[in-house]
Amino acid sequence: MTITVKLFAQYREGRFKEEQRTYPEGTCAKEVVAELGIYEGRFPLGVLMLNGRHQPEEVELQEGDILSLFPKVGGG
């Protein structure tokens, strides 16, 4: 299945802004986060959104989903 992965803020450094990526059926968001090396990086996962909704890392992905990953960000 094809998933659109969007990265933001420091996650873009050495990675990408947005990519269409292919994963086997049943892949959960956590596996994508792990594959991208985010858990080992300096910036822990801040917010995970699937199709614009906050979701836990365990959420299972479906064909065509948009997965957006953010380190902790804020402003006002």
Next chain:
Amino acid sequence: MADQIYRVNMSTLTFTVEEVPTAWMGLGGRGLTSTIVAAEVDPECHPLGPNNKLVFAPGLLSGTAAANSGRNSCGAKSPLTGGIKESNVGGTSAGIMAKLGVKALIIEGQPAEGKFYHLHVSKEKVEIVEVPELIGKDNYEVLDFMLEKYSKKVAVMSIGRPGEMRMLLSNISVKDPKGKLRSHGRGGMGAVMGSKGIKCITVDAESYKETTLADPEKFKEASKVFTQALKDNPISGEGLPAFGTNVLVNIINEAGGLPTRNFREGQFEFAENICGETMAENIKARGGDTTHGCHAGCVIQCSQTYNDKEGNYLTSGFEYEMIWAYGANLGIKDLDVIAKIDALMDDLGVDAIETGNTLAMAVDAGILAYGDGAKAYELIANDIAKGTFLGRILGGGVGNFAKLYGMVRVPVVKNQSIPAYDPRAIKGQGVTYATSTMGADHTAGYAVATNILNSGGHIDPLTKEGQVALARNLQIATAAVDSTGMCIFVAFPALDDPKCLPALIDMINARFGVSLTGDDVVNLGKNILKLERAFNQRAGLTSADDRLPEFMKYEALPPHNALWDFTNEEIDAFWDF
């Protein structure tokens, strides 16, 4: 010497320096401006008449070495909302006033029509000088004039032409450490200053002494813990310095809550053009400055200098609210065009949010098209600045513009326009907009933190559960923090780091030799909110004013097709404390 109250009467052109009444001693910033306005201003007075008062008060910790303590509060009855107003700002005025021992500066009365004055505040003295030569000048010219006259360090607060004309979107501009401008942005405080016949206020930075500390050792210790908490937090320590407040464009856009084309959609297709990541890339490539503070002692450094493609200075203090208002909401997809408008508005002294939202209303009225940055610039520079008939209509802000053009979609609460988070898709923030004593104000209780940013836990932004309690707790805490002189971004470590708030309270205790507890601080926040609400009620506002715009109840916001679905009873329960 103890701090004093400086009082200026613009009817008689005289001043007094008074002892601080006992009841005001433990107050600063918003707590003090709101207390003074509530005690001394007739809630039924005309906000632009002789019976309103304009009050400035630095925070309890302003002027000390406490990190991020340089916010100055400005209070009055607002000509925009008709209720009480507190608007706080960075820049250099809070620290300088506090060090001079000015607990508050109260300006009352009104001079003869058409006359403008400059107030120069120095130790136990206020000079009141008529300045006909500054009439019709904008902020940077006034600033240059004052820096020439006094030292480069002098604090400067001024209004441009829109403030002189008492436009409701005018603000009060304040010199920052780099000689650029920050604003008491919201609620038409520039109009109140204009109505007092005051073009400019300067505060002497030469003869001040350092603020005294009751327990310097304890203060130093607490200050160290507090500073470390700000630096260790991933938002205040990493994200804000790297990308500025504008890092929010992408996350609010992804969540479907970025008000787009006058609150019609929740996502802007050109968000990437205007986002914080793009801004940081531009600054890096063009030789600007990604990190500087809006006031001395700031360790977060979320501000920046933004240059054009040739590396020439365009603007500074280029913030999320500004970039949203002209980007997503007015449809301009070029960050450089928005930067030029930002610099113009700094010079004129108009509120980014109220002005941007009014121009978005002007699109609906057929005056300009979405994305037409050149026309937007022209409307501000030629109409608002010069006070043409159209400029006066725009200068009245969103609510008045809507009435004159017969419009139904009016994104205001208490006549103050809604900032960069759509309340239908970020419901906790909507509760703050509805209930804040200030009108629609994102800083009054920043529920975006918990709805979107996962700070202080998470509450689903699209459901109602827990939102009223969240907005209540945040507004109470914010009212207290706004009294300390602290930047609101200390909220990020305060929400997630248990060491942060106790260290803040320890600093207050060490400064004044008192022994406040966490409960005392919560009670301070509650008292401020109740005092402000009581003023508003006496001014004629009711629970019917604690409501979001009606169109948000029936016009669904894409992409989540979210509606504003709180009942009146649910909203009114906010005040059950």
